[in-house]
Amino acid sequence: MLFEIDTPAVLVDLDIAEANIDRFQAYCTEHGLRNRPHIKTHKLPVLARRQIAAGAVGITCQKISEAEAMIAGGGIDDVLLTYNIVGAGKLAHLRALAQRVRLAVVADNPVVVAGLSEAFATVGNPLSVLVECDTGAHRCGVATAAAACELAMAIAKAPGLVFGGLMTYPPVGATAAVQDFMREAKALCERAGLVVPVITSGGAPDMWRAHEAPVVSEYRSGTYVYNDRSLVTRGVCTWADCALSVLATVVSTPEPGRAIVDAGTKVLTSDLLGLSGYGHVLGRPDLRVDQLSEEHGRITCDGVTGLAVGHRVRIVPNHACVVSNMVDAVVTIRGAKIEGPVPVAARGMVR
């Protein structure tokens, strides 16, 4: 059956994805954590609804356009946008989105707060705004708990806005730093008379350690639904837990130790996430995907690949989320049974 699919194709095993959804939901339930999956990994409304059916409180998006695509089919009514929204065009979309779902966004600076306030001052319901905190990733976020409290107070005073809590996207291994930062920021906010409704953290690599930062009340993981080579390498899951793989055909075998497949960066992407090589050939740990160009993937090994032109391989990518974004549709499967294709509704939503 898989032999009938034209390649390269992105396969999603729904049995595995559903087991992943249920497993992490059970963890969150056990630890009293609100689970708010990041939909960037699958970009599929059907899987977001499955996550909510399993117990998730809502979804996380980074783009208004992704949120719009995800809610279009119904069944999703709670969205956290973990991104500073800037500019009149986006603010107009944000106002429209707030009419359709329970919406919250984040901010890490007064300019963004001022823009949000101006956009929502004349709207009936205020917008919930969380303060993004930098717990070591050095991307966005206020740098100190004092700065978090200061911005929280500015949000609370701004017309059209309510303070929604604290948000962070920590680097890997920073659970203790998250706990320290957030506990201090929460205390400062409460001392200033603010209620902190939610403290939300995220990241798949540390998802099974989320309970080690008990101040955190909500967790955002994206990749847990599919898993990938980066998470297997970190010991977060096994190859059997990887729901997404790229089906590719061998098109050339110039040497016994080298085969070329028809999946390159246009499907697997160049994301390394600190790894060497671009993917794992399922069932063949001896093989390396050692070089990609746009339409070619090079597989090498120390001995003989045993691959021949026309053979097919399944490659688990380094990073599943970015692969979903490369194709108009994924092919859903359950084991050897083909169910898909399913359009990737939120693919290519860059604005």
Added chain:
Amino acid sequence: MLFEIDTPAVLVDLDIAEANIDRFQAYCTEHGLRNRPHIKTHKLPVLARRQIAAGAVGITCQKISEAEAMIAGGGIDDVLLTYNIVGAGKLAHLRALAQRVRLAVVADNPVVVAGLSEAFATVGNPLSVLVECDTGAHRCGVATAAAACELAMAIAKAPGLVFGGLMTYPPVGATAAVQDFMREAKALCERAGLVVPVITSGGAPDMWRAHEAPVVSEYRSGTYVYNDRSLVTRGVCTWADCALSVLATVVSTPEPGRAIVDAGTKVLTSDLLGLSGYGHVLGRPDLRVDQLSEEHGRITCDGVTGLAVGHRVRIVPNHACVVSNMVDAVVTIRGAKIEGPVPVAARGMVR
């Protein structure tokens, strides 16, 4: 005007692209080289037609689906597919494509030749098949001139096929190796009674040195139409020759020396091409695009960026081709004047 465009957006300056097209065409004409641009860089029929109007003999594609998308609007009737075509589904599309345009493909092994022969044996016009040669890139290609000659003879004897010549995609700096390999392969083919109609090489980094391998009769470059940071770094062009850039908005400035923009790997991609960092901020050589995640680009410098939330920057990516593939449409401009958006017709054509 550029301030009206929602970000991130991929801008293509047509004045610059047209000058790039004309400059390389003039070079090819001067040196008696057939110019066959690789359309992977722009994926836009309008620019392919402009390349042909300037003197190109046809286009190069790596995917049947890209070729189909490119010829749909008319005006393009000569396609070289530089890829081993494998599998019944693709061969059926290839037969249909051969009815619509003057078509040639490549092969580097007898299995591919057998598949092509079987598909075209019952077709009126034979398919032109070139032998792909490995001149040092160690991707696809036969390894020796003798093997090239052997495969050429197999093609010439195969029902439904004609031998179309020799093709290579050399590594950077291999002009001499191309000349040596191709001269020997051509001599062997001719000694065996074969005519070698075309010897085609390619690659943007060495495009201005194409004439140093005089045995080559045709050149395939893709990136020359837009140029990019990798080519500027190699001295192939200047920043002023870069037609494609990514317009991004600053959304956060957590430190004086750090700014976050709304363009991450979903637009710029993770392609490094051997470089450090992910792009060049036009007009600001002091800035580094030092880290990307999917929706965030981090800009740092040794001193103060001077950037503020809401400011806009234009980033020349490391690799222009892959950026075209990330968006449904590019915004065409001429200097400060906006012309687009133009749909990227051949985006996402992975099969």
